[in-house]
Amino acid sequence: xxxxxxxxxxxxxxxxxPSAWGRLLNFSTLGPLAALVLACxxxxxxxxxxxxxxxxxxxxxxxxxxxxxxxxxxxxxxxxGIDLSNGAIMGFGSIVMTKFAVDGGMPPLVAILLxxxxxxxxxxxxxxxxxxxxxxxxxxxxxxxNIAFALTHIYSNEETITKLPPMLTALGRTFDIGGTxxxxxxxxxxxxxxxxxxxxxxxxxxxxxxxTGNNPEATRLTGVPTRRILLSVYTVAGLVYGVAALLLxxxxxxxxxxxxxxxxxxxxxxxxxGGTSLFGGRGAVLGTLIGALIVGVFRxxxxxxxxxxxxxxxxxxxxxxxxxAVDQISxxxxx
Amino acid sequence: MTDETRLSARGxxxxxxxxxxxxxxxxxxxxxxxxxxxxxxxxxxxxxIKALTGAITPDAGLITxxxxxxxxxxxxxxxxxxxETVYQELALAPALDIPTNMFLGRELRRKGVLGSVFRMLDxxxxxxxxxxxxxxxxxxxRSLSSAVENLSGGQRQGVAVxxxxxxxxHVVIMxxxxxxxxxxESAQVLDLIGRVRDRGLPVVLISHNMPHVFEIxxxxxxxxLGRRVALVGKDDYSMPEVVAIMxxxxxxxxxxxxxxxxxxxxxxxxxxx
Numbered sequence: 001x002x003x004x005x006x007x008x009x010x011x012x013x014x015x016x017x018p019s020a021w022g023r024l025l026n027f028s029t030l031g032p033l034a035a036l037v038l039a040c041x042x043x044x045x046x047x048x049x050x051x052x053x054x055x056x057x058x059x060x061x062x063x064x065x066x067x068x069x070x071x072x073x074x075x076x077x078x079x080x081g082i083d084l085s086n087g088a089i090m091g092f093g094s095i096v097m098t099k100f101a102v103d104g105g106m107p108p109l110v111a112i113l114l115x116x117x118x119x120x121x122x123x124x125x126x127x128x129x130x131x132x133x134x135x136x137x138x139x140x141x142x143x144x145x146n147i148a149f150a151l152t153h154i155y156s157n158e159e160t161i162t163k164l165p166p167m168l169t170a171l172g173r174t175f176d177i178g179g180t181x182x183x184x185x186x187x188x189x190x191x192x193x194x195x196x197x198x199x200x201x202x203x204x205x206x207x208x209x210x211x212t213g214n215n216p217e218a219t220r221l222t223g224v225p226t227r228r229i230l231l232s233v234y235t236v237a238g239l240v241y242g243v244a245a246l247l248l249x250x251x252x253x254x255x256x257x258x259x260x261x262x263x264x265x266x267x268x269x270x271x272x273x274g275g276t277s278l279f280g281g282r283g284a285v286l287g288t289l290i291g292a293l294i295v296g297v298f299r300x301x302x303x304x305x306x307x308x309x310x311x312x313x314x315x316x317x318x319x320x321x322x323x324x325a326v327d328q329i330s331x332x333x334x335x
Numbered sequence: 336m337t338d339e340t341r342l343s344a345r346g347x348x349x350x351x352x353x354x355x356x357x358x359x360x361x362x363x364x365x366x367x368x369x370x371x372x373x374x375x376x377x378x379x380x381x382x383x384i385k386a387l388t389g390a391i392t393p394d395a396g397l398i399t400x401x402x403x404x405x406x407x408x409x410x411x412x413x414x415x416x417x418x419e420t421v422y423q424e425l426a427l428a429p430a431l432d433i434p435t436n437m438f439l440g441r442e443l444r445r446k447g448v449l450g451s452v453f454r455m456l457d458x459x460x461x462x463x464x465x466x467x468x469x470x471x472x473x474x475x476x477r478s479l480s481s482a483v484e485n486l487s488g489g490q491r492q493g494v495a496v497x498x499x500x501x502x503x504x505h506v507v508i509m510x511x512x513x514x515x516x517x518x519x520e521s522a523q524v525l526d527l528i529g530r531v532r533d534r535g536l537p538v539v540l541i542s543h544n545m546p547h548v549f550e551i552x553x554x555x556x557x558x559x560l561g562r563r564v565a566l567v568g569k570d571d572y573s574m575p576e577v578v579a580i581m582x583x584x585x586x587x588x589x590x591x592x593x594x595x596x597x598x599x600x601x602x603x604x605x606x607x608x
Contacts, residue, residue: 204442218426223440
């Protein structure tokens with residue numbers, strides 16, 4: 001026997017009791033996944049038009065623009081921020097890329113890249129205001145929402161841009177998987193989800209994003225340049241919104257100045273339903289994919305079963321509150 | 336233990352407007368010792384420690400590390416020089432696991448293309464290293480993968496200390512490491528401090544708790560009115576005497592205590608020396 005006292009207490013760890021529940025709830029994507037499966041089972045039993053390849057392809061197409069926006073939103077929310085401007089930034093980006101290609105006569109690829117770059121610049125501006133002037137993300141992105149919205153209308157002259165070169169709508173084309181037509185845009189969006197799932201869980205940058213959102217002061221004290229992390233998060237989010245703009249253009253086939261007005265809240269909804277905490281530092285981007293799919297499945301399923309559209313909104317509202325409540329309760333259990 | 340000085344400071348001055356927080360403070364830390372820094376509120380011990388860890392820049396005075404002059408402008412400078420600090424408010428990310436916390440800001444990447452191109456973390460190696468550091472300090476835990484928030488206060492302090500000990504090449508500074516802990520957990524952390532010292536790292540311990548100071552410290556730095564008024568061995572003076580020096584009732588002159596304030600000394604129970 002040594003004289004030193006071991007840190008390991010002989011009794012079980014003090015949180016072993018409640019953490020069985022807490023850990024399950026805290027395993028943040030498990031709950032949303034169960035909800036998604038349950039919703040799918042329910043609607044399959046209600047109508048035989050639900051569980052078909054074409055219907056799922058449709059759900060994916062409907063979900064992917066908001067889903068891609070929600071990837072950027074997830075990054076921002078993981079740092080305990082919020083982005084109200086993402087839909088408006090996407091809207092402006094879609095006008096930029098279509099107008100540059102159609103009216104500006106630029107090569108389509110250049111127009112696309114410039115559109116994405118403009119969205120990245122908006123993200124960078126958000127990040128600069130948050131990190132340099134230390135304004136709350138809510139206020140910064142609220143302001144940026146109005147600025148991007150106004151610029152969209154000024155620059156487009158309120159006119160829809162049509163007759164797009166084929167490259168701008170290439171991601172709207174489909175290919176065949178077992179008799180079901182799937183768009184290339186869907187593939188791009190799912191690929192983005194997988195890339196960001198990898199980056200967030202397997203790279204130092206990803207772990208630092210979580211740490212910065214979880215405890216910014218502690219993270220700074222360990223030598224992580226937290227301001228630079230925040231700045232990079234907003235910039236990367238902006239670039240992701242640029243990709244969402246391209247997906248939007250490919251899906252609608254036009255540059256529409258009225259697009260992107262409700263997607264900011266829809267993306268927050270997807271993130272929250274997907275189990276990511278608004279308090280930062282907890283959650284996962286694959287949860288966001290599931291969250292976006294839950295919203296899409298409910299909307300589609302209720303439509304197929306003949307429920308009025310207004311009830312879809314009602315149920316989405318209930319889901320959001322439920323998701324945040326589960327997050328709160330699971331965190332309290334862990335205290 | 337050697338008498339070799341690792342970290343020292345001479346004549347540190349720091350003013351905040353009219354207030355002089357440091358008024359020519361000296362500091363000396365030897366290799367292989369636990370040096371307790373004590374002092375009343377406002378004596379300047381926090382400011383002294385901040386100057387030594389780069390959190391503030393002193394207005395005057397110089398700091399030397401292993402005989403070489405150093406100037407720390409940020410906490411990162413001090414950390415790069417091998418001085419690690421365990422902060423009172425436990426600088427850990429509660430939702431993340433132990434290896435992630437231990438390697439935050441110093442992550443290890445995979446070898447080859449996975450690391451260089453895909454920037455992929457070497458999680459198995461970080462886990463193994465974290466386990467080794469925890470084992471070296473005999474900090475037993477059921478699972479490394481549990482989030483830090485699921486640990487007890489003492490275990491969390493253990494993670495913070497293990498992280499500091501793992502990265503410190505020269506000095507570990509601990510700010511009130513037992514302040515938030517119960518009796519048993521405090522004993523564990525004091526024990527841990529001893530083990531860090533026994534591995535050859537000198538420890539600076541800031542504490543209000545006299546019994547803890549007398550239990551673990553080799554020498555005691557007594558800070559008063561912005562200066563070091565005494566640097567004493569643990570066995571040179573009794574606990575009431577040290578407290579009396581701290582409050583100004585006793586003064587140390589030619590390594591003998593002199594009563595300055597009779598009434599105060601009597602109240603402290605050290606009058607008849």
